[in-house]
Structure formats: C-alpha cells, structure tokens
Amino acid sequence: MGLPWNARPTNVPPGNGLARERAACVERRWPGGGPRWHACRVDRTGIRLAFSPHLHVFVAARLREDGAQVRTDGVSSLGHVVESLGVPLTEVGALHVGGREVPPRYVPVEGDEVRVREVTRPQPLPGPPRFLLDVHLGTLARRLRLLGVDTAYESVDIGDAALAARSAAEQRVMLSRDRGLLHRRELWAGGYVYSHRPPEQLKDVLSRFAPPLRPWTRCTACNGVLREAGKEAVRERLHGGTERSYDVYAQCADCGQVYWRGAHHERLNAIVEEAVREFGTPGQGAVADR
Numbered sequence: 001m002g003l004p005w006n007a008r009p010t011n012v013p014p015g016n017g018l019a020r021e022r023a024a025c026v027e028r029r030w031p032g033g034g035p036r037w038h039a040c041r042v043d044r045t046g047i048r049l050a051f052s053p054h055l056h057v058f059v060a061a062r063l064r065e066d067g068a069q070v071r072t073d074g075v076s077s078l079g080h081v082v083e084s085l086g087v088p089l090t091e092v093g094a095l096h097v098g099g100r101e102v103p104p105r106y107v108p109v110e111g112d113e114v115r116v117r118e119v120t121r122p123q124p125l126p127g128p129p130r131f132l133l134d135v136h137l138g139t140l141a142r143r144l145r146l147l148g149v150d151t152a153y154e155s156v157d158i159g160d161a162a163l164a165a166r167s168a169a170e171q172r173v174m175l176s177r178d179r180g181l182l183h184r185r186e187l188w189a190g191g192y193v194y195s196h197r198p199p200e201q202l203k204d205v206l207s208r209f210a211p212p213l214r215p216w217t218r219c220t221a222c223n224g225v226l227r228e229a230g231k232e233a234v235r236e237r238l239h240g241g242t243e244r245s246y247d248v249y250a251q252c253a254d255c256g257q258v259y260w261r262g263a264h265h266e267r268l269n270a271i272v273e274e275a276v277r278e279f280g281t282p283g284q285g286a287v288a289d290r
C-alpha cells in the first residue's frame with residue numbers, strides 16, 4: 001500500500017516551495033533550474049537509510065548503500081526527508097523504522113534505522129484507474145487507449161500547474177517522467193514512468209495499476225468511446241479502396257474518427273494480445289482499428 005496521495009508532513013506548507021518550510025532553512029537552487037532543495041542550519045540528527053533498489057534511480061550514489069548516513073534537522077517529518085533526497089512520495093510504499101512501520105509524518109530521531117520501500121504492485125487507488133499523461137508520453141497514451149484504458153493526454157505542454165490541476169479535477173493518475181511534476185501537492189495520484197521505451201512503459205503501468213483492459217473500445221486519437229458503425233453511416237469519411245476492402249467499422253462518439261481492421265491491425269493486435277495475456281482478460285470491445 002502506498003502513502004496517501006496527499007500525504008504531506010504537517011509542517012510543510014502548500015505549494016512547491018519546500019524551502020519555505022521554516023525560516024531556519026537556506027534555499028538552494030541547483031544551476032540549470034533543477035528541483036529546489038534546502039539545507040537547514042540546525043543539522044544534528046543522524047539517521048541511517050536503506051532505500052529499496054527500485055528507488056535508487058532517484059537518489060545520489062552515496063545513498064544507494066544500505067545504512068547510508070543522513071543528517072536531518074530533528075523537526076522535519078520522514079516523508080519530507082525522503083522527498084528532499086529526491087524520491088517523489090508517489091513512488092514510496094511502506095516506511096519502516098527499526099522494523100516497525102511508521103507514517104510519513106513520523107519525525108526521525110537520532111540513531112533511527114529507516115527502510116524506504118517502493119509502492120506495492122498492484123497499487124490500490126482511491127478511485128477508478130484513469131490516467132493523465134504529459135506531453136512526452138504520446139505513444140504510451142495511444143497504447144493505453146488501444147487497450148481501452150481511460151487515458152487523457154496533452155499533446156502540447158500546458159505546464160505542471162495545469163496538469164496537476166487537471167489530475168485533481170478529473171481524479172486521474174498523473175503519469176510522467178518529470179520528478180518535479182510528481183512532487184506537486186495538488187495531484188490526485190501520480191506515478192513515475194521508469195523506462196524510456198514505450199513497450200516497457202506499458203508493462204510498468206499495467207503491472208502497477210492493473211487497470212481493466214477492454215481492447216478496441218476507445219479512440220486512440222482522442223480517448224472517446226468507440227461504437228460500432230455501418231459502412232453506410234461512415235461512407236463519406238472513407239478514402240480510396242477502404243470502402244471496398246474492409247467491412248468492420250467503428251466510429252468515435254466524440255471526434256467521429258472511423259476505424260477498421262486495416263494494414264496496421266496485425267501490429268496493434270500483437271500489442272493487445274501480449275498485454276491481455278500478461279495483464280488481463282479481453283473485454284467486450286471487438287471493434288476495429290483504423
């Protein structure tokens with residue numbers, strides 16, 4: 001079970017300014033405009049940390065050793081400490097101190113030995129599995145839609161604030177490779193996409209959130225729901241030899257896009273079959289690809 005999505009140490013104010021936490025903190029911004037970190041003048045509590053190997057991608061090399069020593073200020077919560085070391089809380093599962101599970105608001109004390117685990121899979125969500133993908137994940141968005149997973153996607157960069165607001169308003173899991181975006185408090189839920197490669201990204205998301213699969217039921221262009229359509233109804237939208245060659249049609253209820261089992265069908269069907277074999281059962285869809 002992951003942390004509550006809106007988990008925030010009680011002593012951290014809203015917004016993305018972790019450095020505003022206390023007047024005692026000195027704000028730093030790395031060259032190049034990276035994430036904000038802060039160093040506290042009060043710096044006297046020594047704890048030892050062991051991050052799950054799955055989380056090593058987020059932390060500095062010295063923190064990948066079990067028992068890496070970290071000094072904290074004695075007042076920050078463990079959730080804040082972990083996040084300030086680079087790990088989005090969306091990726092953090094159970095926190096253990098001396099073998100006992102503690103909440104993110106726990107304030108570490110001298111000598112604590114902390115174990116930070118990754119989220120469990122499949123990860124429970126506070127609502128139906130709906131997703132929102134940022135501008136860099138267009139291929140993943142189309143593949144999720146191909147599988148019938150409700151997937152919103154912005155093909156232009158609307159900015160982190162607007163994405164986070166949409167995640168909250170529509171109760172969608174924000175998927176991104178942008179750690180800064182995943183630190184935002186407004187997110188309804190979030191998940192880091194660990195791979196650069198769409199096939200691995202798809203497996204990552206399906207294994208993590210286990211959304212029900214209903215292949216061939218959504219428009220890959222706009223996420224609208226597909227409905228079956230007769231050739232007559234869509235004739236004016238067909239081109240060239242399409243009308244003569246194919247008989248199975250579906251149409252997007254939202255954008256009007258017409259789909260049939262065309263030249264791309266085999267490639268798309270291979271993606272569908274592999275996903276269904278590994279992560280689910282086929283739904284009632286059974287309409288066509290474009």
Ligand SMILES: [Zn+2]
Pocket residue numbers: 219220221222223224252253254255256257
């Ligand atoms: Zn559509």
